[in-house]
Amino acid sequence: MSTFLDLGVPAPLAAVLASEGKTEAFAIQRDTLPDSLAGRDVLGRGRTGSGKTIAFALPLVARLSGASAAKRSAGHPRGLVLAPTRELATQIAATLAPLAKAAGLTVTTVFGGVSQRPQEQALRSGVDIVVACPGRLEDLMKQGVAKLDRVEITVLDEADHMADLGFLPGVTRILAATPQGGQRMLFSATLDRGVDSLVRRFLRDEVRHEVDEESVPQGEMTHRVFLVTDDDKNALVRQLASGKGRRILFTRTKHQAKKLAKTLTAAGIPSVDLHGNLSQPARERNLAAFGADTDKGGVRVLVATDVAARGVHVDDVELVVHVDPPVEHKAYLHRSGRTARAGAAGTVVTVVTPSQRRDVNDLLRKAQISVAPEQVAAEGAIVTALVGEPAAYVKPAPVAAPQAQGRPRSSNPNAGRSGGGRPAASRNGGSGRSAGGAGRGAGSTGGAGRGGSGAMRSYSTSTGGNGGASAGGASQGAPRTNRRASSAGSR
Numbered sequence: 030m031s032t033f034l035d036l037g038v039p040a041p042l043a044a045v046l047a048s049e050g051k052t053e054a055f056a057i058q059r060d061t062l063p064d065s066l067a068g069r070d071v072l073g074r075g076r077t078g079s080g081k082t083i084a085f086a087l088p089l090v091a092r093l094s095g096a097s098a099a100k101r102s103a104g105h106p107r108g109l110v111l112a113p114t115r116e117l118a119t120q121i122a123a124t125l126a127p128l129a130k131a132a133g134l135t136v137t138t139v140f141g142g143v144s145q146r147p148q149e150q151a152l153r154s155g156v157d158i159v160v161a162c163p164g165r166l167e168d169l170m171k172q173g174v175a176k177l178d179r180v181e182i183t184v185l186d187e188a189d190h191m192a193d194l195g196f197l198p199g200v201t202r203i204l205a206a207t208p209q210g211g212q213r214m215l216f217s218a219t220l221d222r223g224v225d226s227l228v229r230r231f232l233r234d235e236v237r238h239e240v241d242e243e244s245v246p247q248g249e250m251t252h253r254v255f256l257v258t259d260d261d262k263n264a265l266v267r268q269l270a271s272g273k274g275r276r277i278l279f280t281r282t283k284h285q286a287k288k289l290a291k292t293l294t295a296a297g298i299p300s301v302d303l304h305g306n307l308s309q310p311a312r313e314r315n316l317a318a319f320g321a322d323t324d325k326g327g328v329r330v331l332v333a334t335d336v337a338a339r340g341v342h343v344d345d346v347e348l349v350v351h352v353d354p355p356v357e358h359k360a361y362l363h364r365s366g367r368t369a370r371a372g373a374a375g376t377v378v379t380v381v382t383p384s385q386r387r388d389v390n391d392l393l394r395k396a397q398i399s400v401a402p403e404q405v406a407a408e409g410a411i412v413t414a415l416v417g418e419p420a421a422y423v424k425p426a427p428v429a430a431p432q433a434q435g436r437p438r439s440s441n442p443n444a445g446r447s448g449g450g451r452p453a454a455s456r457n458g459g460s461g462r463s464a465g466g467a468g469r470g471a472g473s474t475g476g477a478g479r480g481g482s483g484a485m486r487s488y489s490t491s492t493g494g495n496g497g498a499s500a501g502g503a504s505q506g507a508p509r510t511n512r513r514a515s516s517a518g519s520r
Contacts, residue, residue: 038066046128069212177207275331277346298420335360359393
């Protein structure tokens, strides 16, 4: 194994990685770094979890921090990373931040679903590296806030997913706005779906590196297919969710994710959801809750749509469950890649009802996964052995009855009402729903769900953007919103 220093990574950046326990390069890093550090255009393909983020983060920071680097100027970033989702953009920025700090560079994120004012302020103050989703970045370009004419290095991450989501026209316009002589790096798990057109137009004399599956730092990822009747599916899913370790359950729709998280929480298995209908603050709270220790208000179960299949990395996810098998084999691989990352072990279970069996067989064949289906029962020996000792039952937060506030009762029929007849108790603090969907607390408390000593924490599940508990568990009562993400590039 090659060390990062052996590959030419500057010592200050290698020291940052070493402080995080990363001293030896993975295959995609070992293959691409000599070329990317030299300024070559790079086309890299590697499986989810193969280390692609560090593979482009190191040359991006190293080359921008060189002695010949231009001075930082307002509205003109010198490094640009494009990502398809907010979650991936956030995690890329988190990887870049300590490296950039060591090199004296600054990093900011740009994506929809949140106020653009802080993003405008960061750009106008001058920032070196922008990690962006295409939709919001194009908005800021049209407003003259972001100008890409001084971008020296451009990175496109998860290019195939960009194509799948229909982002290629926007990505093409953004890349066309960067200088032709700049370095460009494109990383992806697959190189189809229109990715070739980007390569032909924007990469020059590129070096291609494709990492085979055997060289990916994958622990033992065990794939299993559980056959179950339609009537027994819910009980099986509940049993799979009941273990002590972290697990991610994937559903096909936002409504199913929301409903399942509430159902599990009501059954004593605290869960949070993640999908496109949640506001960005709610997404961040739920991810923080999933990543936190349970004794600090964290939860063990995340119920998600495919929005979480790209870029969301939480340590020690021991089980991924395809509650609803995906339509495409690539989605199966990306979902499954949330476990068994960077040498850790994990299990992937696909729950299959009789009507789904033929489609799942075709899906696994395309994904090149060979596994014998197992007929199971929720309480059977096969499932019990996989789940192990279940986690302790957690009583759902109680429903708190709404209370009028601030005004004594009177014979006036409008007493206790204000502003067009809306109950006063609903005014401050929003809803404060518990994760089990257990109803609303008094608005003045910022959301019920905490009683006296020993009261159960309430966790945030989707209510069209409502907030709930943070990782610390307190319900924040974020304002309710039904707005969708402001642009396609901010999913």
